[in-house]
Amino acid sequence: MSLSPPIFLKEREENNSRFVEIQQPQTTSTAAEDPLQNLCLASQEVLQKAQQSGRSKCLKCGGSRMFYCYTCYVPVENVPTEQMPLVKLPLKIDIIKHPNETDGKSTAIHAKLLAPEFVNIYTYPCIPEYEEEDHEVALIFPGPKSVSIKDISFHLQKRIQNNVRGKNGDPDKPSSKRKKTEEQDLNDSKYKETTLKKIIFIDSTWNQTNKIFTDERLQGLLQVELKTRKTCFWRHQKGKPDTFLSTIEAIYYFLVDYHTDILKEKYKGQYDNLLFFYSFMYQLIKNAKCSGDKETRKITH
Numbered sequence: 369m370s371l372s373p374p375i376f377l378k379e380r381e382e383n384n385s386r387f388v389e390i391q392q393p394q395t396t397s398t399a400a401e402d403p404l405q406n407l408c409l410a411s412q413e414v415l416q417k418a419q420q421s422g423r424s425k426c427l428k429c430g431g432s433r434m435f436y437c438y439t440c441y442v443p444v445e446n447v448p449t450e451q452m453p454l455v456k457l458p459l460k461i462d463i464i465k466h467p468n469e470t471d472g473k474s475t476a477i478h479a480k481l482l483a484p485e486f487v488n489i490y491t492y493p494c495i496p497e498y499e500e501e502d503h504e505v506a507l508i509f510p511g512p513k514s515v516s517i518k519d520i521s522f523h524l525q526k527r528i529q530n531n532v533r534g535k536n537g538d539p540d541k542p543s544s545k546r547k548k549t550e551e552q553d554l555n556d557s558k559y560k561e562t563t564l565k566k567i568i569f570i571d572s573t574w575n576q577t578n579k580i581f582t583d584e585r586l587q588g589l590l591q592v593e594l595k596t597r598k599t600c601f602w603r604h605q606k607g608k609p610d611t612f613l614s615t616i617e618a619i620y621y622f623l624v625d626y627h628t629d630i631l632k633e634k635y636k637g638q639y640d641n642l643l644f645f646y647s648f649m650y651q652l653i654k655n656a657k658c659s660g661d662k663e664t665r666k667i668t669h
């Protein structure tokens with residue numbers, strides 16, 4: 369089996385132009401074919417070495433794994449944490465996975481490994497109650513009611529206003545003092561900008577997703593749809609269009625858009641390392657496919 373070449377670390381200028389290409393994938397065929405090629409990534413040498421030496425031990429459960437343990441959410445012995453990038457995120461992420469989803473196939477774990485402080489994974493039906501925080505949470509899901517990323521703040525503000533009205537309409541708690549404070553909060557521009565605190569992703573095959581999505585604990589939440597992008601996922605689901613992203617791709621693309629559309633900052637590759645494992649595994653599979661290697665599946669999990 370041929371070993372993948374390192375993903376090249378491009379200069380910042382190139383990275384910015386790559387971002388433009390991803391936004392409009394039709395403009396350049398190379399970027400459309402392989403949007404992972406110009407990512408701003410930490411050195412993947414540690415993954416190359418780990419891949420050469422084969423499976424290693426999970427220091428928590430002792431299981432034999434490649435790169436990381438998908439049950440303990442930690443890297444294996446021959447992938448030291450200090451050689452992995454640590455990604456800072458602008459908000460918290462909850463990932464709800466279907467109990468039948470094979471853990472080894474999930475890319476959601478990549479997010480937990482690379483941004484452990486910001487990411488929590490829950491196994492359905494054990495999920496948090498979001499009712500109290502429904503004005504600062506969004507479910508990333510392409511449903512009939514879903515809105516675009518740039519409209520998130522507007523819709524969450526509407527929820528805050530409705531909540532205030534709802535409370536004032538309650539004859540048992542007619543607190544004018546409280547009303548005033550909440551209205552002041554609404555007028556505070558800083559408060560407006562930081563409305564969204566947490567995003568939720570459903571991690572399962574698309575056929576299983578519906579059961580989780582229709583759970584009443586998630587139904588009341590603001591639903592947000594991503595811009596159309598093509599997946600690079602090697603476990604592309606049969607019968608589904610190539611715009612159905614893997615979970616880590618969806619998280620990554622959400623954050624890139626959030627950065628430019630909501631934080632109004634220029635994207636300089638800040639979240640590219642979320643694809644540290646993904647891009648490496650993608651290259652391995654791609655190279656193996658090119659060389660006609662039938663042992664492809666053994667490369668990963």
Ligand SMILES: [Zn+2]
Pocket residue numbers: 426427428429430431437438439440441
């Ligand atoms: Zn383990």
